[in-house]
Amino acid sequence: MEIAQQLQIVVGEVQAVRQQIASLNAQVRELEGTIVAVSKQPDDLALHRQMGSILIEVEDREQLMQDLKLTLNQMASAVESMSQREKELVETYDKLKESLEG
Numbered sequence: 001m002e003i004a005q006q007l008q009i010v011v012g013e014v015q016a017v018r019q020q021i022a023s024l025n026a027q028v029r030e031l032e033g034t035i036v037a038v039s040k041q042p043d044d045l046a047l048h049r050q051m052g053s054i055l056i057e058v059e060d061r062e063q064l065m066q067d068l069k070l071t072l073n074q075m076a077s078a079v080e081s082m083s084q085r086e087k088e089l090v091e092t093y094d095k096l097k098e099s100l101e102g
Contacts, residue, residue, distance in 0.1 A: 007096045010089055017086045024079045031072045038065060 038061070041047055048055040049064065058064050 003096055003100045007093065007100060010093045010096060014086060014089045014093060017082055017089060021079060021082045021086065024075055024082065028072065028075050028079060031068060031075065035065070035068050035072065038068065 038047060047058040047061060047064065049058050
């Protein structure tokens with residue numbers, strides 16, 4: 001495969017990874033907001049969780065918070081992994097670009 005073709009493939013991969021990172025970061029921010037909202041919700045008011053197309057009242061708030069925090073940690077880990085992948089792809093891009101330029 002020619003260097004120019006490899007370069008185009010890497011560029012496409014970098015763009016895809018950056019889109020995934022942006023999407024994950026948006027989800028992380030949304031989840032962080034949800035955690036704050038749940039923590040501020042008075043105990044005497046009900047909380048609901050979406051299950052499919054319906055809302056179910058949450059009986060165990062602590063379990064809900066644990067689930068939310070676990071999901072947040074998993075997403076943050078995914079962002080970190082994707083950021084590392086982006087860094088590796090950019091390094092590959094730079095090497096290919098140098099090879100192409102001579």
